[in-house]
Amino acid sequence: MYVVHMNTVLISGASIAGPALAYWLHHHGFTPTVVERAPAPRPGGQAVDLRGTAREVAERMGILAEVRAAHTGARGMAFVNAEGKRTSTMASDTMGDSGGVIAELEILRGHLVRILHEATATGVEYVFDDGITSLTETEHGVEATFERGEPRTFDLVIGADGLHSKVRSPAFGPESEFAHDLGAYISTFGTTQREDLDGRQLMHTAPGRTTGIYPTPGGRAKAMFVFASPPVEHDRRDTARQRELIATTFAGDGWEVPRLLDGMRDAPDFYFDRLRQIRMDTWSSGRIALLGDAAFCASPMAGNGTSMALVGAYVLAGELATAPDHRTAFRRYEEEMREYVARCQKFALSGVDSHDAEVADVHPHARFQPARPAAHPGRDEVVRRSPEDLEHGDAEGLRSPELDLQLTPGLTFRAWTWKPPPGCRCTT
Numbered sequence: 001m002y003v004v005h006m007n008t009v010l011i012s013g014a015s016i017a018g019p020a021l022a023y024w025l026h027h028h029g030f031t032p033t034v035v036e037r038a039p040a041p042r043p044g045g046q047a048v049d050l051r052g053t054a055r056e057v058a059e060r061m062g063i064l065a066e067v068r069a070a071h072t073g074a075r076g077m078a079f080v081n082a083e084g085k086r087t088s089t090m091a092s093d094t095m096g097d098s099g100g101v102i103a104e105l106e107i108l109r110g111h112l113v114r115i116l117h118e119a120t121a122t123g124v125e126y127v128f129d130d131g132i133t134s135l136t137e138t139e140h141g142v143e144a145t146f147e148r149g150e151p152r153t154f155d156l157v158i159g160a161d162g163l164h165s166k167v168r169s170p171a172f173g174p175e176s177e178f179a180h181d182l183g184a185y186i187s188t189f190g191t192t193q194r195e196d197l198d199g200r201q202l203m204h205t206a207p208g209r210t211t212g213i214y215p216t217p218g219g220r221a222k223a224m225f226v227f228a229s230p231p232v233e234h235d236r237r238d239t240a241r242q243r244e245l246i247a248t249t250f251a252g253d254g255w256e257v258p259r260l261l262d263g264m265r266d267a268p269d270f271y272f273d274r275l276r277q278i279r280m281d282t283w284s285s286g287r288i289a290l291l292g293d294a295a296f297c298a299s300p301m302a303g304n305g306t307s308m309a310l311v312g313a314y315v316l317a318g319e320l321a322t323a324p325d326h327r328t329a330f331r332r333y334e335e336e337m338r339e340y341v342a343r344c345q346k347f348a349l350s351g352v353d354s355h356d357a358e359v360a361d362v363h364p365h366a367r368f369q370p371a372r373p374a375a376h377p378g379r380d381e382v383v384r385r386s387p388e389d390l391e392h393g394d395a396e397g398l399r400s401p402e403l404d405l406q407l408t409p410g411l412t413f414r415a416w417t418w419k420p421p422p423g424c425r426c427t428t
C-alpha cells in the first residue's frame, strides 16, 4: 500500500457518502476526519434503494444484515385515483430484485445514516456542528479553517457535502455552473398510515404533480409530494414558505392529499429541495475531490443517489489505497465512475422530461402522461408512466440502470460492465 505520503483525509459531510468513504479509508489505513454542519447525524429523508453493486459494497462493509433488518416493508407500488381506488399495481420484483421502481432492498435514509455511523464509530474522527470556511492548498497538503474549530492541515480534502456543497464552490466554481434544473420540487416527511398500505407505495397523480405514501417500519409511513414548477424565489431554510408552496399547489386534490397536507404542517422531518443534477467535467482539483451528490447528484428521480454514493466511496478509497499518488487515484476514480454516473443521470431525466432528446436515447419508452399542455414544455409533468401503461404491462422503461461492478475480494475496481436488464431497450 502507498499510504505514506497521503494519510490524513478531511471529509466534509456526514450523511451517506462521507461516512462510507471514511469507513473504507480507515479500512485501508488512512486517518479520516469527518466534519458535519449539523449537530448530529441528520435523520429524515425518504426511502432509498440499494441497487446492484451498492448491495455488494454494503455486504463488504458488513452492514448488509442490518440494512435488510431495517427494510421499509415496501414490496411494490400502486396508483390510486382521487377516490382511493387502486387502478394498477406493480410488485417490487416485476423488473428483477434490484432494477424496479422500488428495489428489493429499500431502507429509510435516516436508518442508513445511523447504520453507517455505527459502522464508523471507531477509527473515524467526527466533528459535528462545524464546517469548513476556507481551504488553501500548499505543496504538502491543504490548510483548512473552520467555523468553530482550530485550523488544521490535511493531506487531502473530500467534499461529500451534498447537492449544495460548500467545498465545491471555492475549488471548482459556483453551483450555478454545474447545476441542471429538472423543473420540479420534491418534499418528503413522516406521517401515519390510515389505511393498510399492504406493503405498497401508493401514488396519486394529477397534471404536473404526484403525491405518494409508502410504509416505513413501526407502522408509520412517509409522504411525498413532487410537483413541476418554475423556480420560486425563497430562502432555502424558510420551511414555512416551502410548506405553504406545497399546500397551495396540492389544494383541491383528492384521495389522502388533504390529510397529508395537514400532517405536513408540523412534520419535524420535513425535507424539501429542487430537483437538480450536478454535472461536472472533473471531480478533482489538486488535493481536493468531490464525492456523492456534491460531485454527481442525479436527483431523487434517479432512485440511485445513495447507491452511487456508496459505490463511489468504495472506488475512491480503493484507488487512494493503491495509486502511487492522489492525482492518479482521483483520475482512476473518475474513469471508474463516469459511465455509471452518466447512465444514472440520463435515467433520471426519463422521469421528468419527455421531450429531452437524451431521454429517448436511454429509454425510448420512458414518457410522461401528457395530461395537459405543458406550460414549460418538457418540464411540466412529474409522472413517469400513466396507470394505463402499467396496466397494459408496459413497464420496461421504468427500470433503473444497474451497474454491475465486478467486485472481487481484492482491490479490483476496474473490471466492471453495465448489464442492460433482459428485454430492456436501452442503448449501451
Ligand SMILES: Cc1cc2nc3c(=O)[nH]c(=O)nc-3n(C[C@H](O)[C@H](O)[C@H](O)COP(=O)(O)OP(=O)(O)OC[C@H]3O[C@@H](n4cnc5c(N)ncnc54)[C@H](O)[C@@H]3O)c2cc1C
Pocket: 012, 013, 014, 015, 016, 017, 018, 035, 036, 037, 038, 042, 043, 044, 045, 046, 047, 048, 109, 130, 131, 132, 160, 161, 162, 163, 164, 165, 166, 187, 188, 271, 291, 292, 293, 294, 299, 300, 305, 306, 309
Ligand atoms: C436530511 C436529508 C434528507 C434527505 N432526504 C432525501 C429524500 O427525501 N429524497 C432523496 O432522494 N434524497 C434525499 N437526501 C439526499 C440523499 O441523502 C443523497 O441524494 C444521497 O444519499 C447521496 O448522499 P450524499 O452523502 O452524497 O449527500 P447528502 O445526503 O445530501 O449529505 C450531505 C451532508 O453534508 C452536510 N453538509 C452540507 N453542507 C455542509 C457544510 N458546509 N459543512 C459540513 N457539512 C455539510 C449535510 O448536512 C449532509 O449531512 C437527503 C439528504 C439529507 C441530508
